[in-house]
Amino acid sequence: MIRGVLARRRYMREHRWTHAHLSEYLDGELADGERRRVEAHTSICPQCTRVLATLRRTLERLRMLSADRPPGLAEGVIERLRQEPAG
């Protein structure tokens, strides 16, 4: 009984920690021991596995977003700058 409660507490502690560090894991910004900690928890937690996989996919998609640049933007700025006194 007590062992079960302690195991549950440990699981939840790892769950919160992992959830808070998924971005750093994906960015390769965790130390080796921390990376292994994420991997150990995600190997037994279906929710963290799903969040990690979908977060990875989200980042791939975000990197594909682009903004339409208005043509002649730089030249418009330069024209305005030329009305300014010397810096």
Next chain:
Amino acid sequence: MARETTTDERALVSRARAGDRSAFEELVRRHADRLYAVVVRLCADSSEAEEVVQEAFLRAWRGIDRFESRSRFFTWLYRIGVNEAKRRAERRPAGGTVGSIEDEPIDGAPDWSEAPEPRAEQEELHRALERAVRALPPDHRAALVLRDIEGLTTHEAAEVMELSQAALKSRLHRARLAVRRALDERYLEERR
């Protein structure tokens, strides 16, 4: 980007500091489009974003003496642009632009990490992503745009936002989780 502070760029900055307008104009040509790409997602619309870009370069030109060459020109410039965009956002009446963070995973949402994306659905998906990014509070949005859309490093994005790297990472993570959750909602909706 020639995001590296190249010798060439340092020389341009140095000449601009000495009052060489043509050197500063070259810096404008190099950075205007990328600065626009950052601020357009922080502004109400594209015309406001153009004004912010113009204002950022004007301020940079007027204040080039204050630029500390130990940082990179583009992080200094982006900081001016991001601050100007945030200042304008704060002046707008509340509602729609403040944003909120809902980043907890939704119970029962499908695992869409391997979901196929037919070409016909890609545009809709991009629109859903853009909506999710726009729904973020400005500081979280700025962190995500700088890091994930424009590809700055954590160090560079933190420098632009004048945050510690730990604070930047915290905002970025919450922002990413909120966008991820918005896609959870989209896939759940699709299932119904």
